[in-house]
Amino acid sequence: MMNAGGNKIQSCGVRVEVRGLHKSFNGDAVLRDINLDVAPGEVFVIMGPSGSGKSVLLKHIIGLERPDSGQILIAGESIEAPGVMERHRMAMVFQSGALLNSLTVGENVGLYLSEHRLKSETEIATIVAEKLSLVGLKGSEARNVSELSGGMKKRVSIARALVIEPELLLYDEPTSELDPLMSVTIAEEIVNLNERSRVTSIVVSHDRDLAFGIADRIALISEGRIITVGSASDVRACQNPVVQRFLNASFKHPHPVL
C-alpha cells in the first residue's frame, strides 16, 4: 500500500470488540452493558447526545479508563493484557487536541518517535514534515502550539497520531468547535486516511452530517446504552423514538420572519 507521496504505509486495521462494558462514576451509571464489534479497516461512528457516555467509551477502548465490568478486546487480546499497547499501535485525536504546550508543533508531532528512539533526528524531521503536509500544515514545525487555531490544533493532533502509523485510530469529537469548511476538511482527512492505510477508525461525534458522511457503520448511544447499530441507511430507518428525535432535531424560530 502506498501513500500520496509514494511512501509505503505499514498500517492496517485491527478488530475491536467491546463485551458487556459497565462503568459508573460516584454511583452514577455512565455506560450500561455496551457490546460492540468494529471490523478491521472500518470507519465506525459512535453518535449520541452530549453526556451520553461516548467519550468515556472511547477512553475505555484505548485503556485510559478501567471498566467496572466487561472487557475490551483489541485483535482478540484484552486491552489490560501486558504489552498490548506495544503490540498494537493505537492513537487518539483528542477533542481539545491535547498537544503539549511546552513543545513546538514539530516536537509534538515527532514525540512518539523521539521518546521511543525509533528513528534518528533527521529521519524524524522528514517524517514530521511529511505528516504535517498531509494535514495541510506544511512548514509549521517551528510554531508554538499557543499560536494555533482550534482547527490547526486538531490537524496537528491528527498528524501526531499518524506518526504512530496506528492500527486503531480514535477521534473524540473531531469537528466540534470548527467552522463548516474546516469540518469538511477534517472529515475528508478521516476518509482519506482510512482509504490510504485501512486503519480501523472509531469516531465519536454528535455531528450528524459528519457521521452520515464518513461512516461505514454508526452506533447511536443514549444514557449509556447502545440504542441501534448499523449502516447509515439502517440508522435512518430505525423507528426507535430516541433515534428519531436525535436525527430529526431542528430549531424552529417561534416568530418566523416572512
Place this chain on the structure above:
Amino acid sequence: MFQNIGEMIVLFWRTLQALPQSVRQRQKIFEQLFEIGNASLLMACILSVFIGGVIALQTGPVLAERGLASAIGGLVGLSVCKELGPVMMAVLIAGRIGSAMAAEIGSMRVYQEVDALKTMNINPIHYLVLPRILAISVALPVLVVFAVLVAWFGGALVSMLNHRIDVPLQTFFTNLREVVHLRDVVNGLVKSWVFANVIGLVSCHQGLQTIGGPRGIGRSVTKAVVNSIVMILILDYFLTRILMYFDK
C-alpha cells in the same frame, strides 16, 4: 491523608524503578535544573544575606554583653549550615518550584496532555516526574551551599558593622572555622536532599491528582506548597534527631 501518603510512596517507588531511564531523560533533567537554578539562585542569595544578618543581630548583642562576642562566628555558622539554610531554602523552593511543578503537571492533566502521553505509550512518570525529582534533588543541595556561604557573609557583615557587636571579619571567620566542621555542612546537605525529594514527590503527586478546571489546578498548587512545608518541618525534627547520632 493516609491515602495521599500511600499514593506518594507508590509514586516514589515507581520513580525509583524509573531511575535507569535517567540517562535517556538527561535533556529534560538539564532543562529542569536550569529552570530551578535560574529561578531561585538570586532570591536564595538575597534571602540568605538577611538570614545570616538577623541571626547575628539577635544573638550578637547578648553575646557581647557577656564578653562572648568572638563566639558569634561559630553560632551563626552552625545555625545556618545545619538548620536555617536547609529549612529556609526548602521552604523557598517549595513555594517557588513546587508550586510551578504542581501547576504545570496539573494543567497537563486537566487539558488531557497526560492522557495523550499515555496513548502514545509514554510513561508520565518517566517523562514528567523523574526529570523533576532528579533535578530538584541536585539543585536544592547546591542552592543550600550558595545560601550558607552568603548567609555566613551576611552574618559577618552585620557583626562587623553593628556597633553593639563590633566583631572584625577575621575574628568572625576564625571562630567559624574552629566551630563548624565539614560534617556539619554535610549534615545540612543531607537534610536538603531529603527535603528536595519530598518537595518533588508532593508537588508531582498533587499535579497528577488534579481534577476539574483552573480551580482544580489552584487547589493542587496550594496543597503542594502547604503539604511540602508541613512535611519539611516535621521531617526536620526527625532528621535532626537521626543525624545527631553521627555528630558524636
